[in-house]
Amino acid sequence: MFGDLQERELIREFVRQLTAKYGRAYWVERAKSKGHLDEIWHELGKAGYLGVTVPEEYGGSGTSMTRLAILMEELCTQGVPLLFLVITTAMAAIPIARHGNEELKQRYLPAIADGSKKFCFAVTEPDAGSNSFNIRTFAKQEGDYYVIKGQKVFISGYDQAQHVLLVARTTPADQVKEKRHGISLLVVDTNAPGLSAHPMDTQIFAPERQFALYFDEVRVPRANLVGEEGRGFRALFDALNAERITVAAMAVGLGRFALQKAVEYAKVRKVFDKPIGAYQGLAHPMAIARTHLELASLMTHYAAHVFDAGQDAGMYANMAKYAGAEAGIEAVDIAIEVHGGSGFTGEVDVITVWPMARLLRTVPVAREMILNYVAEHVLGLPRSY
Ligand SMILES: Cc1cc2nc3c(=O)[nH]c(=O)nc-3n(C[C@H](O)[C@H](O)[C@H](O)COP(=O)(O)OP(=O)(O)OC[C@H]3O[C@@H](n4cnc5c(N)ncnc54)[C@H](O)[C@@H]3O)c2cc1C
Known part of the structure; x- marks a missing residue:
């Protein structure tokens, strides 16, 4: 049930060897300087470990939360938490692999698996909080594009990521039968015109920072929709x-x-x-x-x-x-x-x-x-x- 025991030990052993090189001292130094963890990230990518949630045909080893959980648990046991394993490997790769169109899968999954692209994930808004269906960031369809307006807060790793997996409304909450309807997921480039960001003063002692994001008429191709419009839940x-x-x-x-x-x-x-x-x-x-x-x-x-x-x-x-x-x-x-x-x-x-x-x-x-x-x-x- 818990995966192959030999494979579990192989993953743990790999992490122990990797953290002998990029271990707690490396992580602490980057947490103090708010530096990136690129060296360890690229080594994980080279060894195939960033592909644990990516299907084989897109350069991964097949979606396995079991492998990802072992990898994360052991990295943290060695004192090296990597937040991007949460926001990219889990939260971006899995929805794109399970719900994305072919173009999105080809464009992003191999790059997630080899570590060359990172995603951040943006759902939280100041007024909605834990009531995620109450978000107001709106993506309005105009021809072949969505035009996005709104605000997100506490978005981890925006400065290091190339893309945001954004949760937005495509139908206002008062026009849907069920509150979870009318929500859509879209891939937005972090350097898209109209998207600006300000770092927040979160104090968690980690290399990754949090940002408030402002979307001011950000245009995104319709092809960047992950899953069905309005059924993003x-x-x-x-x-x-x-x-x-x-x-x-x-x-x-x-x-x-x-x-x-x-x-x-x-x-x-x-x-x-x-x-x-x-x-x-x-x-x-x-x-x-x-x-x-x-x-x-x-x-x-x-x-x-x-x-x-x-x-x-x-x-x-x-x-x-x-x-x-x-x-x-x-x-x-x-x-x-x-x-x-x-x-x-x-x-x-x-x-x-x-x-x-x-x-x-x-x-x-x-x-x-x-x-x-x-x-x-x-x-x-x-x-x-
Ligand atoms: C360091 C950090 C990193 C983060 N990274 C990201 C990220 O990458 N992407 C992203 O989208 N978000 C991110 N977040 C946001 C995070 O997910 C939210 O802060 C969290 O979901 C709580 O929402 P909130 O802050 O709005 O609290 P609120 O929803 O305002 O809740 C405040 C308190 O009220 C309680 N509460 C609310 N409703 C109820 C209820 N019905 N019953 C009982 N208690 C209730 C809550 O449990 C909580 O204790 C991050 C936050 C931090 C601090």
Whole structure:
């Protein structure tokens, strides 16, 4: 069910070798300088690992969320989270491969697989927030083009990407029967005339930055539509489920990275004559954190398995994201505690994991919205909003 065990170990071994070269120190240096991670990205592309969500006929190894989850989990376990694995490998490649027309697939998938092109993903708007169907960015059809007006916020990696996978309305919300109708996905070039961007002051300690995007009459060919006009929710749900699974793997890996440091320290740091790891006040929370990480990892890989089988992975992807984020936060928190005062130094490098681990409770979908989903769609409880 969880993929070939030998293949899993091969992926993990590849990542360990790669991060021996481009490891945590490399990542931290780029996080401080807001630099790019091009070296590791291109090595992943060369070795075929950016093609894990791209069908073979377009230069990939076939869509496998299982492989992507293993890759992300192990990179983060080594302290090297790559946000573009979420926003390009999961959120752009999968909708284009599953819903894009032939021209789009030929144009973008091989370039995603070899690492030469990156996408960012833009859905969030200031007034819509978690209510994504309430977005107002509008793509109006004019002949062979869409003309786009609107605003997006918190768009990660815009400055490094060549394209935006944009979620926009093509029919106003008050003219559709169901609120999810009238939404479409479009590929927009990041240098398109009329598209401008401003960096936002997000503080997550990562190389990637967030941007507010302004679309002022941006013209995009109709051929750039991903899937059917007005029925973009299908491609959107594929993107969001893939995103949740990848983010769950990221959270689990970050938790493992921090917890491993705590365990090593707890074995050697002696206070009151004994190593602090002997004190159950620390040992038990570490053991619980490890248990929760393993449970979250299992759920993540089960969600990936259901996704790869072509079944509705919504319930599992949401639960995996919830479990991964909570387990990641718990592990990073105990790792800071175990290190005492030095847990707050850059040298120990666990406080530096905290902003990202904490972020993943709220982003890409907030914990409350996941619990709303489970309450409504899994338990069948009435909706409160
Ligand atoms: C670092 C970072 C990177 C990001 N990257 C991207 C990106 O690349 N692309 C992109 O499109 N977006 C991105 N986002 C945006 C992110 O997805 C949103 O911030 C997130 O979905 C929450 O939306 P919001 O900020 O509008 O919060 P809101 O929707 O305003 O929610 C505020 C709070 O209210 C709660 N809430 C809202 N409605 C309910 C309800 N019905 N029941 C219970 N509680 C509720 C929420 O759970 C949350 O706790 C990023 C954000 C950050 C901070």
